[in-house]
Amino acid sequence: MLRMLILILLPVACLLPPGTGAGEIICGHEAKPHSRPYMAYLEIRRGNKNIACGGFLVSKNFVLTAAHCNGASITVLLGAHNINKQEQSQQWIRVRRAIPHWKYNDETLNNDIMLLQLERAVALNGNISLIPLPTSGQQVRPGTVCSVAGWGRRSSSNNDTSPTLLEVDLKVQDSEACGNFHCQMPPCYDPLTMICAGDRHQCQNSLQGDSGGPLVCGGQVQGIVSFGSTSGSPPSVYTRVYTFIPWIHEMMKRSQSGDPL
Structure with a gap:
């Protein structure tokens, strides 16, 4: 029987709990630096360990991510291509408030969505920008x-x-x-x-x-x-x-x- 995998990236492999694993890009390639300026890297404190997730910028004050990426504290990195380097384009911003969907269920993973309100507005530039949300009549269809x-x-x-x-x-x-x-x-x-x-x-x-x-x-x-x-x-x-x-x-x-x- 298949077991569910929550796609959280843990920086230390031994912290992976049984039955879970890390998100990954398989058969992909390195993106052109800053070609996805909406991408966010999340550092999350949960209990006595740190984990990481992805997210994306939807307004100057908000990042959208998955509800199962919640933790005691979250810091967002924007404008990054290489997260191991101190790039001039990077902005580190703490999260003021995490807002998971009120109907999120951690067993079924239904309504797995969370807004992160940032402590300050992001300075938008060529390396950091918003991604549009879908509008009415623009639902993605099979084959896309x-x-x-x-x-x-x-x-x-x-x-x-x-x-x-x-x-x-x-x-x-x-x-x-x-x-x-x-x-x-x-x-x-x-x-x-x-x-x-x-x-x-x-x-x-x-x-x-x-x-x-x-x-x-x-x-x-x-x-x-x-x-x-x-x-x-x-x-x-x-x-x-x-x-x-x-x-x-x-x-x-x-x-x-x-x-x-």
Whole structure:
């Protein structure tokens, strides 16, 4: 029986709990430096260990990521290509408030989406910019070729992570592909809130990028890296951003105005 894989990148392999693994780019390549200026690298403190996730900038004050990337404290790195170097383009910003979706379920991984309100507005430039959210009538459909990027592992057989941003293309699948593959035990695929991506006949498996990273289709973010199988076999599952557009706008509005969430 397949076991669920939450795609969190852990900097130290021995910290991986049983039954989980790291997000990775397999059969991909290094991205052109700063060609994805919306990408965010998240350093997360959880208990007595540090973990990392991906994310993406949707406004000057907010980064979007996966709810399972929450922790006691989060710091966001923007404008990075090589996370092991101090690049002039980089901006480190602490998270003021993490806002996971109020219906997020850590067993089913449904509603796996979280907004991060930053302590200060980001200084936008050629290396740091926003990515558009999907609008009405622009839901991604099966057969669409999208892309994922991240700083995760480069192989399912070892813990070698990439300091530079990697990227890969993969194809959106119909609901049946993930419904059959990811319902042998929780979490189970929900087509209303999730996107299925990754061709099981290709090496570009569905463990693309880090948890919380964006599934980009036609220049818009359509999905958020959520979960896959521990076998490393595609397809994998991404949170369907389109479904949560009203929630995203409402939470950003309330946070900016200081209203209760």
